[in-house]
Amino acid sequence: MNQYNNPYQPPQMDVPALAPEAQSDPAAVPDHIVEHLRGTRPWVFFLAVVGFLGGGLMVLAGLAMLVMSSSMKGLPGWVGFLYMVLSVVCILPSVYMVMYGSSIGRLMRDPRMERLGAALNAQRTYWKTVGIMCAIVIALYPVVIVVAVVMGMKSGLGR
Numbered sequence: 001m002n003q004y005n006n007p008y009q010p011p012q013m014d015v016p017a018l019a020p021e022a023q024s025d026p027a028a029v030p031d032h033i034v035e036h037l038r039g040t041r042p043w044v045f046f047l048a049v050v051g052f053l054g055g056g057l058m059v060l061a062g063l064a065m066l067v068m069s070s071s072m073k074g075l076p077g078w079v080g081f082l083y084m085v086l087s088v089v090c091i092l093p094s095v096y097m098v099m100y101g102s103s104i105g106r107l108m109r110d111p112r113m114e115r116l117g118a119a120l121n122a123q124r125t126y127w128k129t130v131g132i133m134c135a136i137v138i139a140l141y142p143v144v145i146v147v148a149v150v151m152g153m154k155s156g157l158g159r
Helices: 020-024 031-071 078-109 113-157
Strands: none
Touching (some): 031 078
């Protein structure tokens, strides 16, 4: 008697066997997943270094503007402070990138699911931070446009 004779029998499906590493340890992360993350790790650290360099250069530029504002009448001192505050926009995501790259390194040394979870959580934190920063910038665009128009009108009326 085959399976089609009983209409009340649940459908059957052939399930492929698990990979050998998954059969031996159910908490192990498959090698191909670790390899994908290993390939992203150098780029993660590269972008983190670029962010740190950019943030450092912004701090130096802010300090230079502060020093120059005392001797130059056209440059307000608050611009230097603004540059130093905005350097956080470059540095903070870079910190999260380093944390993500480090968690990938720990996963490479010990490919277990909890290490994969930690790596993905570090990546989530990075993207959440970048997303919040993007939302703030988008929200500030109308304010900056209005201020620029008002300042332009004000400078145009003074002539």
